[in-house]
Amino acid sequence: MANSPSGDSVTERLVRVLETFTPTRTVQSAADIGRRAGLPSSSAHRIVGDLVAAGLLERDDEGRVRVGLRLWELATRSSHALRVRQAALPAMERVQARLREHTQLAILEQDEALFLERLSDPHAGANITRIAGRLPLHASSSGLVLLAFADATVQERVLSRPLRRLSPETPTDPAAVRRTLAEVRRLGHVVAPGYVETVSTGIAVPVRDGLGGAVAALSVVLPRDAIPGPALAELRRAAAEVERALSARA
Amino acid sequence: MANSPSGDSVTERLVRVLETFTPTRTVQSAADIGRRAGLPSSSAHRIVGDLVAAGLLERDDEGRVRVGLRLWELATRSSHALRVRQAALPAMERVQARLREHTQLAILEQDEALFLERLSDPHAGANITRIAGRLPLHASSSGLVLLAFADATVQERVLSRPLRRLSPETPTDPAAVRRTLAEVRRLGHVVAPGYVETVSTGIAVPVRDGLGGAVAALSVVLPRDAIPGPALAELRRAAAEVERALSARA
DNA sequence: TTCCACTTTCCCATTCAACGGGAGTCGCGG
DNA sequence: CCGCGACTCCCGTTGAATGGGAAAGTGGAA
Numbered sequence A, B: 001m002a003n004s005p006s007g008d009s010v011t012e013r014l015v016r017v018l019e020t021f022t023p024t025r026t027v028q029s030a031a032d033i034g035r036r037a038g039l040p041s042s043s044a045h046r047i048v049g050d051l052v053a054a055g056l057l058e059r060d061d062e063g064r065v066r067v068g069l070r071l072w073e074l075a076t077r078s079s080h081a082l083r084v085r086q087a088a089l090p091a092m093e094r095v096q097a098r099l100r101e102h103t104q105l106a107i108l109e110q111d112e113a114l115f116l117e118r119l120s121d122p123h124a125g126a127n128i129t130r131i132a133g134r135l136p137l138h139a140s141s142s143g144l145v146l147l148a149f150a151d152a153t154v155q156e157r158v159l160s161r162p163l164r165r166l167s168p169e170t171p172t173d174p175a176a177v178r179r180t181l182a183e184v185r186r187l188g189h190v191v192a193p194g195y196v197e198t199v200s201t202g203i204a205v206p207v208r209d210g211l212g213g214a215v216a217a218l219s220v221v222l223p224r225d226a227i228p229g230p231a232l233a234e235l236r237r238a239a240a241e242v243e244r245a246l247s248a249r250a
Numbered sequence C: 001t002t003c004c005a006c007t008t009t010c011c012c013a014t015t016c017a018a019c020g021g022g023a024g025t026c027g028c029g030g
Numbered sequence D: 001c002c003g004c005g006a007c008t009c010c011c012g013t014t015g016a017a018t019g020g021g022a023a024a025g026t027g028g029a030a
Helices: A012-019 A029-035 A041-054 A069-075 A079-099 A140-146 A152-160 A174-187 A229-248 B010-019 B030-037 B041-054 B069-075 B078-099 B141-149 B151-158 B176-189 B229-248
Strands: A055-060 A065-067 A104-107 A111-120 A135-138 A192-194 A199-207 A214-223 B058-060 B064-065 B101-110 B112-120 B135-136 B190-193 B199-207 B212-225
Touching: A012 A029, A012 B010, A012 B041, A029 A152, A041 A055, A041 B010, A055 A140, A069 B069, A069 B078, A079 A111, A079 A229, A079 B069, A079 B078, A079 B190, A135 A140, A135 A174, A135 B069, A140 A152, A140 A174, A140 A192, A140 A199, A140 B190, A152 A174, A174 A192, A199 A229, A214 A229, A214 B101, B010 B030, B010 B041, B030 B041, B041 B058, B078 B101, B078 B112, B078 B176, B078 B212, B101 B141, B112 B141, B135 B141, B135 B176, B141 B151, B141 B190, B141 B199, B141 B212, B151 B176, B176 B190, B199 B229, B212 B229
Parallel strands: none
Antiparallel strands: A055 A065, A104 A111, A104 A214, A111 A135, A192 A199, A199 A214, B058 B064, B101 B112, B101 B212, B112 B135, B190 B199, B199 B212
């Protein structure tokens, strides 16, 4: 029953297998994969074997499995988001050189903020975001910026669902979030203290397209008590630079 | 016949479909995909539909197909090469800020040089390398560095096959390449004028691991007549920085 | 407007590849 | 030495993938 809403086709199985890999779990045994994907052991081994043969998975020196580089090569054909990343990288490096904390680039993807790039100072505190990681739109500075400039239907959909709480200070009242969004649109930025982690503050600005929308959010994560002014100025400058770079090649 | 040396299993078909996307061809109709992958039209449509449902492909506003972001998310689980990229990025930015041409990072992958990252000045001349692109090991500065510090069996295998010519100046005599490799090992760098394109010179240095091998090659592409000295100094410094960054987190 | 070329969707009988249970091997730790 | 887990191989069954064909949508040219 290919293509059906939730049976299991071969394709779905393959994806399930690939999804057993997480940002933290990057290598595992074939048997592990089978267990996590809910597959009979013999099937799991066969499927993993196929994927390895196809190059989507690789075996390391001692038989364990990891995601293959071929997959990354294929993924890179997905120009549209990666063009944004490419355009933003120089500006992000500049921000990072000045602030030396965490500098991030996120886009709106399936009602979440998807982080495309992240530059971190080794001396900066750890934080939760990762490249290719996601955060809820209402609960992160990047997300709020993306949501503020998103399509109205997206806003409705997101705010009509229960708003997950990441930290004690995450805003979970739809009305409050709506007010925040209006303010984001007015000011062109957002400062989100403690929304994601109590010890840090996210600061984000939109990278605008020509039509009132936002193609991405640039953000930095600072210690909770840092003063946001200088970071904001840096971010504003960077966003303008990215917008220029994006419009330059059309 | 799952897992067999070259029949066609479902997995192989999926990969064939994904491989119809190239760095240049990033969107196409389902029918196109079918033709390129050698699939009956009805099968092609079904498979594309499955892949879209799984999120590995996406349809744009007008029905055409492109590679999905989900694929990129999955690919990012492939930490091992991307750790190198992450470690190298700051140093690469520094090189790029100084030289303002093309700065590249490549690793050895299946007997080719695979480019993980590339920073290009908008004012620099175009050149052939791309992120996730590949070049032969004998015919690019990055490749020669990688080959010079590679396993002896890899060297033998590569040099025993016919050496493809990319430009009139590409070295294609195995003996000559062998001499070059020895020199690369002695000097710790290579200057490759016109090997890839007649108008440019590639300059590369290895990023060494602790054991006589190279984890990656850092390179720049300069106009053919540029003097290589300053670039070399920059690259050396950058490589040392990357080696430090890599050993820092273990 | 009609015609034509092309893409896409839907349907359905056939069949063959994927499936998974099971048995056997290897390697490790107790 | 035994037990446990990972992995490999085998093989009969079966149902999902397959692809031909028909028909509906799309769009440009005449």
